[in-house]
Amino acid sequence: MTPYDPFSPRRRNIFQHAGFRMGAVGGVIMIAVHLFLLAINRGTNNGDVLAGLLQLVVYFFIAHNAAEQHHATQLDSVDHLRGVQGAGVGAAVTTSILVWIYIVVRGIFRDAFGITVIVEPVSLCFTIFIDVLLALGIGSLGGGLVAKKYRGNTNF
Numbered sequence: 001m002t003p004y005d006p007f008s009p010r011r012r013n014i015f016q017h018a019g020f021r022m023g024a025v026g027g028v029i030m031i032a033v034h035l036f037l038l039a040i041n042r043g044t045n046n047g048d049v050l051a052g053l054l055q056l057v058v059y060f061f062i063a064h065n066a067a068e069q070h071h072a073t074q075l076d077s078v079d080h081l082r083g084v085q086g087a088g089v090g091a092a093v094t095t096s097i098l099v100w101i102y103i104v105v106r107g108i109f110r111d112a113f114g115i116t117v118i119v120e121p122v123s124l125c126f127t128i129f130i131d132v133l134l135a136l137g138i139g140s141l142g143g144g145l146v147a148k149k150y151r152g153n154t155n156f
Helices: 018-040 048-073 084-112 121-150
Strands: none
Touching: 018 048, 018 084, 048 084, 048 121, 084 121
16 A cells, blocks of 8 residues: 555546536437437437437537536635536537447448448548537636636635
8 A cells, every 4th residue: 555645636536527427428428319219210310400400409418417516516716617518519519429439330331231421521520629619618608607607606
């Protein structure tokens, strides 16, 4: 057993960070929505536009919830707003990445089973790029609203 060193950085579990935890929850929710719409549309991609629009709303609520949770963990700290907006951004980007991993894997499996998947690589990369930018902006908005809400709160 090693002695306690007060100057060594504290190691944390990645699931302790509210941004990653809520981002994983958002990713699971959106993957379930994609699967539900895939089942309703009998295996076609017709529900992807609806899921994409719903995904933008999920980005905001997941980011806002992650920022609230992150703020709640450091209420008794002097710098209680540190990382609040970053937690919101992290949650939205994590959700976006998980959903795009699902969409790419779904396309690979559908292509392997002989279902025609028409995807141009350039437009797919551009769409992923735009979606991640939207996740960054919406996550920043959700986290920023929480930071703005508690900015004047200096009661310890």
